[in-house]
Amino acid sequence: MSTITRVRVHDVRFPTSRTLDGSDAMNKDGDYSAAYVVLGTDAAGPDGEPLTGYGFTFTIGRGNDLCVEAARQRALPLVGRDVDEALDDLGAVYRELAADSQLRWLGPEKGVVHLAMAAVMNALWDMAARRAGKPLWRMLVDMTPEQLVDVADLRYLSDALTREEALAILRAAEPTRAMRIADLEARGGYPCYTTSAGWLGYSDDKLRRLLAEAIDEGYRHVKLKVGADLAEDVRRLTIAREVIGWDAALMIDANQVWDVPQAIMWMEHLAPFRPLWIEEPTSPDDVLGHAAIRRAVAPVGVASGEHGMNRVLFKQMFQAQALDFCQLDSARLASVNEILAVYLMAAKFGVPVCPHAGGVGLCELVQHLSILDYIAISTSLENRVTEFVDHLHEHFTDPCVVVDGHYTLPTAPGYSARMHPDSVAAFSYPDGAEWRS
DSSP states (O other): OOOOOEEEEEEEEEGGHHHTTTSSOSSSSOEEEEEEEEEEEEEOTTTSSSSEEEEEEOOOOOHHHHHHHHHHHHHHHHHTTTTHHHHHHHHHHHHHHOOOOOHHHHHHHHHHHHHHHHHHHHHHHHHHHHHSSHHHHHHHSSHHHHHHHHSSSSSOOOOOHHHHHHHHHHHHGGGGGHHHHHHHHTSSEEEEEEEEOHHHTTHHHHHHHHHHHHHHHHHHHEEEEOOOOOHHHHHHHHHHHHHTTTSSEEEETTOOOOOOOHHHHHHHHGGOOOOOEOOOOSOTHHHHHHHHHHHTTTEEEEEEEETSSSSSHHHHHHTOOOOOOOOOTTTTHHHHHHHHHHHHHHHHHHBOOOOOOOOOTTHHHHHHHHHHHIIIISSTTOOOEEEEEEEGGGGGGOOOOTTEEEEOOOOBBBOOOOOOOHHHHHHHHSHHHHHHH
């Protein structure tokens, strides 16, 4: 019997505040960080190397150490478990970890303990795909509808999505999966948009240069941060339209800074720039506030979800008709198990999912999820575009590859979550070389 033998969790932080990468109206000087989980086993993988699982959750600096310890606590019950028994039934493992009543009390299913759940389950899904010798998206689309529903967390959702409805969605897509795989290969991958040009702390010259580069690189969707100063927003959006023209799609993101009436007022001034959506216009927990804003700012869409704490919040957003675009996050929801449930609800309610990916390694993860959605769940690319941010990919052994505004299909086994050991050592906080210097 091969077992899970150890868990190691690293506090990895990148000093992005030095260049204001990631800056927005709410988060002005974050240091993009990861609570990085490594699950070791005494089993051999298909490549002959020790079978290992890599996963993480994302933070922006202080408090990452809390996620590290929470992830260690989440993962400790896995040590000594039979590898095949665990990986053959990741639905059961998820439910067992989620049922830890003492850790659950600290959430439940929100905050640091839920971020930790994401990190640990991401590592297990990565290990399962490595054992299968497949990229995660391929492993998932090779599963039957029954297998996918068995791992999905459908608790508390039956008033919005029943198991039978979930199965019907997956079964309807199953006969034509191969056709959509071929379609993605032919078009060069899954469409994405870039936020790399639009951070709030960038100068006008840098904004112009990066927007022009984005268009030259084939992007037809770009996103800018807004919300700190109305006059500045109008000026920066004027620059954006001058550079990208009116045929490219422009999205804007307020990162939660507005109250509901303020969001509606602010958008009266920004609507002439024809944004496709306003993202996180108010508190991420305010379901009815999002619904009110959506009614008031149409035809501009409302997008939210990167801070959606769990599937129940998304259920309420869908039921209240509060979203035009769902932006789930691969490291805030509790990994594939909970993410599947949100994708299935989105498919039932007809809301396109455009995942958030502005953070350490999130682009590496969400490419698998978006590909899964198109092939096995929604079967559509209409109004669907996934975020891409062009930084920190060099720290991953299997970084995402974007060409002409498309994520190319990952081919390496796993969830693309493994960091280079040298990067982990150099950026570990507070003793890594990059922080000592």
